[in-house]
Amino acid sequence: MDSLISTLAIWALPVVLAITLHEAAHGYVARHFGDPTADLAGRITLNPLRHIDPVGTVLVPAGILALSALFGAGGILFGWAKPVPVNFGRLRNPKADMLWVAAAGPFMNLLMALGWAILFRIAMAGEAGAYTLPMMKMADAGMQINAVLMVLNLLPIPPLDGGRIAVSLLPSRLAWGFARLEPYGFPILLVLLVTGVLGTILWPLIAGFRYLIGVLVGI
DSSP states (O other): HHHHHHHHHHHHHHHHHHHHHHHHHHHHHHHHTTOOOHHTOSSSSSSSSGGIIIIIIIIIIHHHHHHHHHHHHOOOOOOOOOOOOOOOOSSSSSHHHHHHHHHHHHHHHHHHHHHHHHHHHHHSOOOOTTTTHHHHHHHHHHHHHHHHHHHHTSSSTTTHHHHHHHHHHSOOHHHHHHHHTGGGGHHHHHHHHHHHHHHHHHHHHHHHHHHHHHHHHHH
């Protein structure tokens, strides 16, 4: 039980920040390109309570962490927040601007991963103290959850961000045909997860990303 409590305490802040700031970034960029929907709904905010989904932000990540802490066996740690409402039709150039709105979330995860890596480097270089190891563990958790969310969301499967980026880049006829896959996106992800294919795809990419940011900040 102590292991479970300490695991949840270390991961809680990184998970909440990674998921909620990812969504807020979508709303901010959508407003920049002409769609005020998220702003009017009060979703362009750093207040995590405006973004938390009880299942996706709390129960799913906590369940995966609990399995890992209690049995040493968990899947890829991931979760989701309440999707920020975006009306792509209100963007000044819907097809082109969709790319930037979609890319904003993974880019925010990239920035947060770098921020946590810097914190890890600072803790590692400082004098050892009571908070040094917990800080390093939390920073490592922050790098991991942001790496997972960034790589996962860049998969070219609608409605993931990578799918919407693909829709923006494809020629119009192919783009609208590809966009029609969106209702099947999450069932496809579920099948990939259950069969282990998702992990096979993601883990090398996540490991490569972690290696790169480690080299960048000197850890």
